[in-house]
Amino acid sequence: xxxxxxxxxxxxxxxxxxxxxxxxxxxxxxxxxxxxxxxxx
Amino acid sequence: xxxxxxxxxxxxxxxxxxxxxxxxxxxxxxxxxxxxxxxxxxxxxxxxxxxxxxxxxxxxxxxxxxxxxxxxxxxxxxxxxxxxxxxxxxxxxxxxxxxxxxxxxxxxxxxxxxxxxxxxxxxxxxxxxxxxxxxxxxxxxxxxxxxxxxxxxxxxxxxxxxxxxxxxxxxxxxxxxxxxxxxxxxxxxxxxxxxxxxxxxxxxxxxxxxxxxxxxxxxxxxxxxxxxxxxxxxxxxx
Numbered sequence: 001x002x003x004x005x006x007x008x009x010x011x012x013x014x015x016x017x018x019x020x021x022x023x024x025x026x027x028x029x030x031x032x033x034x035x036x037x038x039x040x041x
Numbered sequence: 042x043x044x045x046x047x048x049x050x051x052x053x054x055x056x057x058x059x060x061x062x063x064x065x066x067x068x069x070x071x072x073x074x075x076x077x078x079x080x081x082x083x084x085x086x087x088x089x090x091x092x093x094x095x096x097x098x099x100x101x102x103x104x105x106x107x108x109x110x111x112x113x114x115x116x117x118x119x120x121x122x123x124x125x126x127x128x129x130x131x132x133x134x135x136x137x138x139x140x141x142x143x144x145x146x147x148x149x150x151x152x153x154x155x156x157x158x159x160x161x162x163x164x165x166x167x168x169x170x171x172x173x174x175x176x177x178x179x180x181x182x183x184x185x186x187x188x189x190x191x192x193x194x195x196x197x198x199x200x201x202x203x204x205x206x207x208x209x210x211x212x213x214x215x216x217x218x219x220x221x222x223x224x225x226x227x228x229x230x231x232x233x234x235x236x237x238x239x240x241x242x243x244x245x246x247x248x249x250x251x252x253x254x255x256x257x258x259x260x261x262x263x264x265x266x267x268x269x270x271x272x273x274x275x276x277x278x279x
Contacts, residue, residue, distance in 0.1 A: 001154050003089040010147040011074060014096040018070075018251060021139045022063070025258035032265035039272045 046124055048264050055257045062254035070247030076240040084237060093151040094233075095240050098226065099248040100144035104172060105207055107137020107252070108200075111179065112207075115200035118193065125260070127193035128267075130200055131183040132259035136252050138176035145169055156220055164217035168210040175203040 077095035084091035110133045118126035148166065149159045160166065183196045214223045225232045226241075 003154050006150050006154050007078070007089055007092050010093045010096060010150040011078070013146050013150070014100060014143050014248075015074075017139050017143050018248070021136060021255050022251065022258075025136075025255045025262070029258040029262040029265070032262040032269070036265040036268045039269055 048125065051125060052261065052264065055261055059254055059257045062250045062257065066247050066250030066254055069243050070251060073240045073243030073247050076243065081237050081240060087155055090151055090154050091237060093147055095244045097144060097147040097151060098241060099245045100140045100147060102245060103248060103252050104137060104141030104144045104169065105210060107133050107140060108172060108175070108204060108207060111137065111200040112204035115197035118197045127197065128260050128263045130196065132256045132263060134176055134179045134183065135259065136255045138173060138180065140252065141169065141173040141176055145173060161220045163219040163221050164213035165210065165221035168206060168213050172206055172210060175206060179203065
């Protein structure tokens with residue numbers, strides 16, 4: 001059994017899920033802080 | 042920790058810390074993964090699939106460390122009524138759930154060529170799956186309690202009770218000798234040869250920094266949302 005498809009799949013999972021987590025956290029932070037700034041002005 | 046009880050003081054530290062954690066985390070995680078894929082020799086028994094170790098172990102560590110963090114914030118909230126404890130707990134849960142899921146998926150991918158099966162109801166695998174479901178419950182409970190304007194005490198108690206699963210996960214390979222191998226990396230040493238092991242600390246530190254950055258970003262989002270909500274409430278009352 002060729003092991004490389006398994007290795008690549010596992011690395012893709014962690015890279016993909018970490019990117020989704022960071023992207024979602026970053027976008028929600030930007031949106032919330034922009035709304036808070038807008039209310040202050 | 043009490044010095045950070047003031048949200049304004051916390052934000053002064055969290056803003057630069059978020060960027061630094063992101064940058065350091067990206068460099069270490071990418072560097073560690075690249076080294077793990079190209080610079081280490083294959084294992085004499087597992088062959089190339091041993092490279093999954095460099096991502097599976099950090100995912101398992103962060104899945105468990107996330108709940109340890111939730112338990113600590115629960116104590117902080119229930120005992121000292123730390124104003125940021127509930128926010129920190131709610132911010133940690135999605136990151137912990139993602140890494141617990143990553144641990145389960147990468148473990149399953151490793152299991153197919155090594156054990157010949159994607160899944161087995163083994164003590165370690167099952168207790169890790171329970172941890173993932175505990176995270177989902179915590180996220181749902183935290184959101185529901187926040188929506189009803191609660192202080193998050195029920196969520197904190199749930200977080201504390203759920204911590205019972207952590208020693209079960211840790212000792213599962215000793216209590217039930219089924220398919221998952223015993224502990225190969227401990228606090229005092231490792232049974233893995235250094236020529237294979239060395240990229241692991243890089244990915245461990247890298248993904249831990251990225252986890253920290255995600256938690257800080259979620260905390261900043263929750264604090265900003267709370268500020269907007271409080272302002273709107275004042276405006277409607279006036």
